[in-house]
Amino acid sequence: MVRIELLVIQPTPFCNIDCAYCYLPHRSSRTVVAERTLSNLFTQVFASGWVDSGVSVVWHAGEPLVLPVEFYRRAFEIIEQLRPAGLAIQHAFQTNGMLISGAWCEFFQEQQINVGVSVDGPKQFHDRNRLTRNGRGTFDRTMAGIKLLQKFGIPFHVISVLSPESMAAPREMFDFYVSEGIREVCFNVEESEGNHISRCFSNASIDRAFYRFLHEFWRLSCLYSGSISFIREVEHAIGQIVRPRGTPFYNQLVEPFAVTCMDCEGNISTFSPELLGLKHPDYGDFSVGNVNRGNLVEFISDPNLERMAKDIRAGVSMCRDTCEYFTVCGGGEPVNKLAENGTFVSTTTQYCRVTKMRTIDLVLAAIERVDERHLGTTGITDRRG
Ligand code: SF4
Structure with missing residues (x-):
C-alpha cells in the first residue's frame, strides 16, 4: 500500500x-x-x-x-x-x-x-x-x-x-x-x-x-x-x-512515494529527495514520470521506478542480513549508498556509520548508564548478582 x-x-x-x-x-x-x-x-x-x-x-x-x-x-x-x-x-x-x-x-x-x-x-x-x-x-x-x-x-x-x-x-x-x-x-x-x-x-x-x-x-x-x-x-x-515491542522500523526513504519529490518542471522522483536532479547511467535523471504528461498513480509501474525499487530492496535486504543496526535503521539512505558505493545494492556507507551507528551507540550508552543508576539505587543489581 x-x-x-x-x-x-x-x-x-x-x-x-x-x-x-x-x-x-x-x-x-x-x-x-x-x-x-x-x-x-x-x-x-x-x-x-x-x-x-x-x-x-x-x-x-x-x-x-x-x-x-x-x-x-x-x-x-x-x-x-x-x-x-x-x-x-x-x-x-x-x-x-x-x-x-x-x-x-x-x-x-x-x-x-x-x-x-x-x-x-x-x-x-x-x-x-x-x-x-x-x-x-x-x-x-x-x-x-x-x-x-x-x-x-x-x-x-x-x-x-x-x-x-x-x-x-x-x-x-x-x-x-x-x-x-x-x-x-x-x-x-x-x-x-x-x-x-x-x-x-x-x-x-x-x-x-x-x-x-x-x-x-x-x-x-x-x-x-x-x-x-x-x-x-x-x-x-x-x-x-524506544518504540512499542513488535513495531518494525519504518524507513520512508526506501518505500516508493512515501517521500514524493517534484522538480520545477513537474518531474517526479521518490526515495531520497537528494536524487532529484542528479544523473546516473542506470536510472537516468531518477524521474519516474511528469505530472503534466501523466498521472501519479500510473508512475508506480514506470520501468525506472521498478528498476530503482528492485535495487533499493536488494540493498535493504543485504543490510537486514548483515547489519546489527538494521532494526533501528531500516536499510539507510539510497542516495548515500549510490554516491559512496556506486550502487543501491550495497550496505555500509560513511554516512550511515556516522549518522546511524555512532548516534545509536551514543544513545544506547546513555540508556545503559541510566539503567545502571536506576538498578543500583533500587537494589535490583544486588538481587541479580
Ligand atoms: S546502518 Fe548502514 S549498513 Fe546498517 S542497516 Fe543502516 S544503512 Fe545498512
Whole structure:
C-alpha cells in the first residue's frame, strides 16, 4: 500500500548563494514552477488515495525565498482550493535565511509554516563554506534573518552542516547557539552526494569525531538545562530505539512515494529527495514520470521506478542480513549508498556509520548508564548478582 507522507517541491532550482559543499546541479537556473504544474500535482496527489489524514509539504531544492511572498500566497490558494475537507497540510521552508524580511515573517506566522534555517555555527565555521556567488561569507545576513524570526516570535530550527573544524569544537558550537537564542538544532555531516565529494567522509575516523562532538554537545545541553531544547539526532535515535515491542522500523526513504519529490518542471522522483536532479547511467535523471504528461498513480509501474525499487530492496535486504543496526535503521539512505558505493545494492556507507551507528551507540550508552543508576539505587543489581 503506497502512502505519501512528505511532498518535496522545488519552486525554483535557483539559489542566491553558492555553498562550497552544494551538490544541486541547476542552482543557477531561474526556472519557476508553473501554477498548472502545482495544480496537476495536488489534484493527482489528492485523488490518488495515497494520503491519509495529512501530508507535509517542504518547499526546497533551491532557495525558496528567492521567489516573492506573492508566489506562495497564490500557490497556497491553489492547494487550498483542491484540498479535500479534513486533510491537514503542514508547509515547511528550508532557507539560508538571507532574504527573510518582515513580509516573510508575517507570511510564516499567518500560514503557520515550519521554518528551518541553514547556519553552520559561528562565523568562522559558517563563512568557510556558505558563500555568496562572489565568494563572500553569508553569516551576517543569515543571522539578520534569524534575528527577525526571533523578533516576530516565529519558532524555527537550524540545520548546521558540520565540518572537521566545527566537529572538533562542540563547546564553541554550543556557546554560539545559546548566545544567539537558538534552541532547536539539527546536525548534518558534510556528505558525498551527486558530484560533491565530502572532505569529512575521506577521513576514516570521522565517525569517532562525530561521536565525540555529539556526546559533548548533548552533555552540555543536559548540564545547562533549558539551553537547547531539541537535538534532532538524539531525539530521532531515542525514537528509533524506544518504540512499542513488535513495531518494525519504518524507513520512508526506501518505500516508493512515501517521500514524493517534484522538480520545477513537474518531474517526479521518490526515495531520497537528494536524487532529484542528479544523473546516473542506470536510472537516468531518477524521474519516474511528469505530472503534466501523466498521472501519479500510473508512475508506480514506470520501468525506472521498478528498476530503482528492485535495487533499493536488494540493498535493504543485504543490510537486514548483515547489519546489527538494521532494526533501528531500516536499510539507510539510497542516495548515500549510490554516491559512496556506486550502487543501491550495497550496505555500509560513511554516512550511515556516522549518522546511524555512532548516534545509536551514543544513545544506547546513555540508556545503559541510566539503567545502571536506576538498578543500583533500587537494589535490583544486588538481587541479580
Ligand atoms: S546502518 Fe548502514 S549498513 Fe546498517 S542497516 Fe543502516 S544503512 Fe545498512
